[in-house]
Amino acid sequence: ILNVEQSPQSLHVQEGDSTNFTCSFPSSNFYALHWYRWETAKSPEALFVMTLNGDEKKKGRISATLNTKEGYSYLYIKGSQPEDSATYLCAPDPGTYKYIFGTGTRLKVLA
């Protein structure tokens, strides 16, 4: 059973600030890691899927890195905007298609 931890659980930042979150997971049985953004009353939206140690992905102001040897991934948001307010979920996939989600990081960007 995977134990997935995300930190912090929640945070508030000012518009324009940059921020980052952590997803920690057991490094054994790793196949892929997924990041999702979940805005209130909407569907969770896929941000990144990462597979290789050292992977870096970028989508606009959001980027992510992956370290499979030590079992962590970082998500960075540069110049946060109010529309970035959401819960950010990571989900390691051990190759079974049965995602094991972390508890998420709830981000609130204050205008």
Add this chain to the structure above:
Amino acid sequence: DTGVSQDPRHKITKRGQNVTFRCDPISEHNRLYWYRQTLGQGPEFLTYFQNEAQLEKSRLLSDRFSAERPKGSFSTLEIQRTEQGDSAMYLCASSPRTSGRADLGEQFFGPGTRLTVL
């Protein structure tokens, strides 16, 4: 809209009643998943279909829960004799079957059905 849809979006019921939720996946996706999210937790896997076959069920899915995907398209999740502990967000997701080794199984989620059991 060609995304995953779920109906209803909200359901309030009294303890002991039965409820049924529906999920319509993306049309060309043959895999379908149900997850449940309770307050303060991340979504937890409940069950998985490939076409009409239910291939895996979580221990979380007690005998009061049943899921079907009769024609390999939409799916229903029924909860019988609801309990207050069943109050949660029920998420459905679908994914395509890709060929080759690079099958990353990326899942596309619906907006969820929020169940409140009084």
